[in-house]
Amino acid sequence: MNARSAALLAGLAILLCVPYFTPPYLLHLLIQALIWAFIYTAWSMMGRFGFVSLGHGAFMGVGAYAPALLWNYYDVTPWAGIPLGVLLSALLAVVIGYPCFRFRVVGHYFALVTLALSQVVMLSVVAARDITGGSLGFTPRAVGHSWYALQFPEKSYFYVIALVLWLGGLAVWRWIDRGIGREALDAIAEDEEAASAIGIDVMREKLRVTVISAALTALGGAIYGQYFMYLNPETVSGISVSLQIVFAAIVGGMYDLFGPTAGALVTISLNEGLRVGFGTHFIGAANTIYGILLILCIIFMPRGIVGTLRKMHMPRAPTKAVPAE
Amino acid sequence: MLSLAAVSAGYGSFRALFDVSLEVPQGEAVGVIGPNGAGKTTLMRVISGLVPLRGGAMMLDGRPIGGLPAHRIVELGIAHVPENRRLFPRLTVEDNLRIGAFIPQARARFAQQLGRIYDMFPRLKERRDQPAGTLSGGEQQMCAIGRALMSEPKLLLMDEPSAGLAPLVVEQVFDLVRRIRAEGLTVLIVEQNVQQVLDVVDRAYLLEAGSMKLSGTSSDLKGHEFIRKAYLGL
Amino acid sequence: MDIYLLEAIINGILLGGVLALLALGLNLIFGVIDVVWIAYTDLVMCGMYVVYWLYVGFGWPLLLACAAAIAGVAALGVLVHVLIIAPILGSAPINQLLATGGLLFFLQSFATLLFGTDFRNLGIRLPIIELGEIYISTARLLAFSIALIGASALYFFLKSTFIGTAIRAIAQDRDIIGLMGVDQRRIYLVTSAIGGALAGLASCLLVLQYDVHPFIGNTFGPLIFMICVLGGLGDMIGGFVAAFIISQIISIVGYYSNTELAYVLAFAFFIALMFVRPRGIFVR
Numbered sequence: 081m082n083a084r085s086a087a088l089l090a091g092l093a094i095l096l097c098v099p100y101f102t103p104p105y106l107l108h109l110l111i112q113a114l115i116w117a118f119i120y121t122a123w124s125m126m127g128r129f130g131f132v133s134l135g136h137g138a139f140m141g142v143g144a145y146a147p148a149l150l151w152n153y154y155d156v157t158p159w160a161g162i163p164l165g166v167l168l169s170a171l172l173a174v175v176i177g178y179p180c181f182r183f184r185v186v187g188h189y190f191a192l193v194t195l196a197l198s199q200v201v202m203l204s205v206v207a208a209r210d211i212t213g214g215s216l217g218f219t220p221r222a223v224g225h226s227w228y229a230l231q232f233p234e235k236s237y238f239y240v241i242a243l244v245l246w247l248g249g250l251a252v253w254r255w256i257d258r259g260i261g262r263e264a265l266d267a268i269a270e271d272e273e274a275a276s277a278i279g280i281d282v283m284r285e286k287l288r289v290t291v292i293s294a295a296l297t298a299l300g301g302a303i304y305g306q307y308f309m310y311l312n313p314e315t316v317s318g319i320s321v322s323l324q325i326v327f328a329a330i331v332g333g334m335y336d337l338f339g340p341t342a343g344a345l346v347t348i349s350l351n352e353g354l355r356v357g358f359g360t361h362f363i364g365a366a367n368t369i370y371g372i373l374l375i376l377c378i379i380f381m382p383r384g385i386v387g388t389l390r391k392m393h394m395p396r397a398p399t400k401a402v403p404a405e
Numbered sequence: 406m407l408s409l410a411a412v413s414a415g416y417g418s419f420r421a422l423f424d425v426s427l428e429v430p431q432g433e434a435v436g437v438i439g440p441n442g443a444g445k446t447t448l449m450r451v452i453s454g455l456v457p458l459r460g461g462a463m464m465l466d467g468r469p470i471g472g473l474p475a476h477r478i479v480e481l482g483i484a485h486v487p488e489n490r491r492l493f494p495r496l497t498v499e500d501n502l503r504i505g506a507f508i509p510q511a512r513a514r515f516a517q518q519l520g521r522i523y524d525m526f527p528r529l530k531e532r533r534d535q536p537a538g539t540l541s542g543g544e545q546q547m548c549a550i551g552r553a554l555m556s557e558p559k560l561l562l563m564d565e566p567s568a569g570l571a572p573l574v575v576e577q578v579f580d581l582v583r584r585i586r587a588e589g590l591t592v593l594i595v596e597q598n599v600q601q602v603l604d605v606v607d608r609a610y611l612l613e614a615g616s617m618k619l620s621g622t623s624s625d626l627k628g629h630e631f632i633r634k635a636y637l638g639l
Numbered sequence: 640m641d642i643y644l645l646e647a648i649i650n651g652i653l654l655g656g657v658l659a660l661l662a663l664g665l666n667l668i669f670g671v672i673d674v675v676w677i678a679y680t681d682l683v684m685c686g687m688y689v690v691y692w693l694y695v696g697f698g699w700p701l702l703l704a705c706a707a708a709i710a711g712v713a714a715l716g717v718l719v720h721v722l723i724i725a726p727i728l729g730s731a732p733i734n735q736l737l738a739t740g741g742l743l744f745f746l747q748s749f750a751t752l753l754f755g756t757d758f759r760n761l762g763i764r765l766p767i768i769e770l771g772e773i774y775i776s777t778a779r780l781l782a783f784s785i786a787l788i789g790a791s792a793l794y795f796f797l798k799s800t801f802i803g804t805a806i807r808a809i810a811q812d813r814d815i816i817g818l819m820g821v822d823q824r825r826i827y828l829v830t831s832a833i834g835g836a837l838a839g840l841a842s843c844l845l846v847l848q849y850d851v852h853p854f855i856g857n858t859f860g861p862l863i864f865m866i867c868v869l870g871g872l873g874d875m876i877g878g879f880v881a882a883f884i885i886s887q888i889i890s891i892v893g894y895y896s897n898t899e900l901a902y903v904l905a906f907a908f909f910i911a912l913m914f915v916r917p918r919g920i921f922v923r
Contacts, residue, residue: 130731132733132736132737180913182915183917184917185913187732188732189872189917191736193868196861198909202905203903207897207899207900207902207903295670296843318857320857326740330726330737337875364748364750364752366855367744367745368751368752371746371748371749373740375723375745378741379727382730454817455814455817474817475818476817476820479818479820480820484818487818491812493808496811500808503801504819505819506801506810507804507819511820516910553818591833
């Protein structure tokens, strides 16, 4: 076992021990940070290659509502409900992704189509208010501590789940980053025609990363639902959450492994910091600052916090030679 | 009227023009010939302000104009007929002419000037309400020239006016250039059709790979050994 | 024909008026500057608050408050361009879209900070016209008429003035517009101001009919984007027509079932249509 693996294992061990010496309030924040970091990472898997989706709320919503509805109405365990939600989201991703990619619906158009998608999901939830509770929200039936229902009043359980989720997300990111898939997607992002000319199955690569991104986001939404035990179409599938995901990923940096996680830390800290500092006197202050931050970020730090830090540490690239006449 | 002294320009890290100098005396027609990629279009764009100057100086009637944005250069009296015409395809012929008269001095005399252009180009008058993109190649060239003339310039820049046109139409275009010249306008033409342009201009320059290689009166160049071999195929 | 269906159709047309106005504004800006202002309907929200506070808070006459709102949002449009768009004009288009998304966040939160999340109403009750068994709201009728007047004014401005022609031209060839003696930057500012003014006009028309709150932009923002994409992004006439098509779908489906389902179907219709005509249904 080399030094690197030892360090990683030690790090993991420390992370696992966290619940023992952390106050519940802080643990609550950590759990949120981990779940959101996972979701932001999932989004960035698409975003980093130029497929900016403004509709990931749709996947999160489907992933969250499916197991919750099945549990309340049919007593179906989330162990079955969640995979079903994930599958539905994946299907949704294919249904939207295939025609979009086939007909070259990209850039602005793609962003706006995905925005419309999240609206469809949100409005459907609201329209089916008799089943879903509509805008008033939906509460999964609580049964106390239960593995079957995947409900745990003790935060430490969810901490571990969130941790596993987050690490899993990082692993998938790593896997995409290191695989041939990544090179293919970079090529596609740069010049789609050229990429397909050299034999890259453009459709398959694009669909694959879209499905993975959607499925993981759905999973994140499901765990979010199980933890908070309350779902609301606005917070789980509306434009706000879709944009929130995009923004955190951008602020943190969507091109780096830990970028989205940094974004999660920034958003959670900002929200909590302002809440604690100003209480309910300045509702909206957090997001106001966040909005300004976002604009400044796009203008001055398009690679996000992590990306910019990384660039500052890299050696200068050699200057390009002037082409001969 | 127009003088360039040791002008350099380029795109990004690519240099297109190296120490180019030329003079366009008032009332004359001057040509710039040379192969594809020599930098002729870049030269036009530098003069009209679309491409910034990187070195050297540019003067119009003794006044430095290097570094001025394109819209200011139009106000000073230089109009540019771009390569490939570049009409606004979904605007009507009349709208294209209208936009040519955007500068304040021309706006005031718009109706008058429009009448003159329609007299010069009756075919354009016939097609005044047609989208410019539906015109034939020759008609588009007329429209592009007309559009440039709407600003009542003192110097007209023409970038490859014969490009993509049938020989008969090319004749008409150069007849037009003679007519414009006869009315006292100063003209600078960049062309690949060496035969035609040398018959129309007073003097010409040869631009190759971004540098001026030769210059002289058009008869000088028509008799020049190199020109005859390389460009006139004789 | 069922008389209430007729009522629904008429209401659909009336609703379409303001939507069309907003679609015109968004398409104008996209066509000229090549940016989608995701925060466009939040500019409308700002205008609505301006009218509310001037009229209810300071007792200004309504018409004056509306004029102030139009001017104010026009100025806001220019600010948006100068502060947010101009610095990143060279970046990837998606960055520009996201930057205006940041603006959306900012405007909504700032409004929450200033005004709280309460729904506020002008308190003006315009009469309802009774035509046989159909009821038509005067507010709606007025909004529709003024929206059409605004759209016509825009049309004539673009068609007959020099600046209007320059605006139409720049959308077709940005590169050589300078050769016409047109200052590109000035045109962008003028376009942003007009886009803002249209949003301001829409806000005056909407505040007569709806309550204002910080998130009202979210209720019809996605709708406007959908309308613009359906009509072809940047295509003013396409967007204008698409607005009425969508408002009819919403109105008629809403008549047969409920409003939310109507919106769901409208969006689903849009998504489906994107796969048949990705560039918009009126692509030439």
